[in-house]
Amino acid sequence: LSKQKDDDELAVQGLISGERPAFEAVYRRHNGSMVRVASAILHNCASAEEIAQETWMSVMRNIGGFEGRSSLAGWIFTILTNKAKTRAKRDGRSVSLDTSANDDSIDDAFDGRGRWKDMPELWDEITPDRVVNGRQILSQVSEAIEQLPPAQRAVLILRGQQELDAAEVCDILGLTEGNVRVLLHRARFSLRQTLDRIERRKNKSEETL
């Protein structure tokens, strides 16, 4: 954790200096995820890009006042989601993420006694640089992430990619800790299901060769 503090301190100094390479490093680390989280709230990619841009303007205007009470990423994403919610309100949209559990995909994988319907088997095709059935695994992961319900997607990006801690994510998205835990779990389980289908399809296509 203190390493993260040190990294943050360096990044903050870089931002305050306003020098391009320092800014660019922070921008590249967060901007893609910022656009995705904003579009989970706004359901609109063009507005999400604008919100991310406005957030950077605001980050640069206010960086001198950053006190390190949260992580730098946590601070940036707080600004982002506040702006996204304001925009959603202005557009007459609901600002709260839908956390209802409308899929039973986890329990569907088990029989009445809680045993696997399809016993998992070790994957041997699935690694980040692998091409399966003509496509990079990572591009299939991207597609699966885009298809997650917005609340799951936002939590997965903040926890699983930006590595914010659970309490920060609760504040940023306005969710309880229980919500965040369940959403993250569902998101990961559903990606695992997608990858498992890819693996099994691959094995089947090899058998028929």
Next chain:
Amino acid sequence: MKIMLSCRDLVHQADALLDGELSSWKKLQVRLHLSMCSGCSAFMDQMRTTRRLVKAEAQVSASDDAKIDDILSAFHTKK
């Protein structure tokens, strides 16, 4: 208190286990189940891979020069 977890119970504890958030009693139950269930052991391995892939997918945005110019020039004119 039951000792044996079902596979479904185990799956619901998977994230907490990987994040090191389980109490020692829960951890013991999970370990016991994993030692006897090759399916769930494979599942845990798949979850580790899934997490790695999600992390690897994090979109490092292509540096958008025009946007970065706008942000920085707004910053410098204000100064």
